[in-house]
Amino acid sequence: MINILVVEDSSVVRDFLVFILSSEPDMNVIGTAANGREAVEFVKRKKPDLITMDIEMPVMNGMEATREIMSSIPVPIIIVTSSYSQSEVEKTYKAIDAGALAILAKPNGIGHKDFEKNRKELIKIVRVMSEVKLVTRKSKFSKVVQETTINKPAVDIDESKINYKIIAIGVSTGGPQVLQKILSALPASFNIPIVIVQHIPPGFMEGMVEWLNGCTALDVSIAKDKEELKGGNIYFCPPEYHLGIDNKMRVELKEDAPGYNIKPSVSYMYRSVGKHFEKKAVGVLLTGMGKDGAEELAMIRERGGLTIAQDEESSVVYGMPGEAAKLGACKYIMSPDKIVEKLISLNK
Structure with missing residues (x-):
């Protein structure tokens, strides 16, 4: 069972992500957070197998939360965002720099022609990333050729x-x-x-x-x-x-x-x-x-x-x-x- 924390400030999007993930027999959403600070506090209490992380949120954004989590209690993090604004994209790559593993666009709604494609992509990425052996920037890579x-x-x-x-x-x-x-x-x-x-x-x-x-x-x-x-x-x-x-x-x-x-x-x-x-x-x-x-x-x-x-x-x-x-x-x-x-x- 893959235990997941969903971090998203929009209650509509948050519930939608929970719906998609909870529909899979091998996935369990063990918690949700409306901002980065709540996510950091949750991880301290109960470490999930994977986190889906929004970027633009009140109190603490996704980039700052990713940096704090990866520096203390590393967990595989997927950035799930919908905004392509310069500010948000910049924060997204700072989150990647801090250790987030992948970027996904938020899934379109159920009535959208791309919903099923988006849903499958999200599920596939979550399954693969939940098993990742975290590789941080400080890791000593093998010197063997x-x-x-x-x-x-x-x-x-x-x-x-x-x-x-x-x-x-x-x-x-x-x-x-x-x-x-x-x-x-x-x-x-x-x-x-x-x-x-x-x-x-x-x-x-x-x-x-x-x-x-x-x-x-x-x-x-x-x-x-x-x-x-x-x-x-x-x-x-x-x-x-x-x-x-x-x-x-x-x-x-x-x-x-x-x-x-x-x-x-x-x-x-x-x-x-x-x-x-x-x-x-x-x-x-x-x-x-x-x-x-x-x-x-x-x-x-x-x-x-x-x-x-x-x-x-x-x-x-x-x-x-x-x-x-x-x-x-x-x-x-x-x-x-x-x-x-x-x-x-x-x-x-």
Whole structure:
């Protein structure tokens, strides 16, 4: 049984979340709170398995409550919010910085066409996050680097002799935390363009880009169609598009791509990058649910490109990188610290 605390100042939304969660046989809402202070006090008395946390609340907001809870009695926290105002999005990413694991938009009402989709997404995230072994920013990630030989190219590539043209990163649940860790450690002299597909609710991409821009020496932006990639820049795929790169290093955004059910798709990006850049491509697959990108990462490796997956110990959810590891899609399986070291070593 998953014991849940629902933190939300709107009584209507609070009751709606309780209704959705309580309808599941393996979930039990053990309490509710109307503000962050009530949430902190509740956790001191009775520790839940998971917290759904609103951001804008009276007395104490969700960001402050997350910071206080994670610093004293760590509990998996999901941010569930509906406002895309600059102030709320900023607080949302500060909550992620403090240790919250994921961001979800508040579900639409029962009569809405997206209700069932929203409900299933909330339930799925709650189930997965309730089992997460918390990884905090102070955790000491494994320094062990695993090197795999399955799907190894017929001719082993000497990385030191390759002039890598592009780094493609795929990430989902738990992504903002690990991206912040990796991107903030790259020096201003890093000159390989980076393209990223991050699964995230619409309305939160701009806030994440702004947050990351304050953490890294590189320029972070949302990719624009036909834009030419430049060194020292990081480009995020817009949430409503698929992202490809042509052979002239230009962005190609597509609203629809037959055969790709997730949008944006890591698989779509990897296939494009592997096709056009082959051994000069780097594919990195980080924490996330499901298997988006795993098979296509193997394709990059088979074409001579360098492939890396995040290790299980440091992943919030070892779905996508775990699938890649099973397929032998990654040359290296690494902690974020080691991924940073490897990427810096490729910079020329």
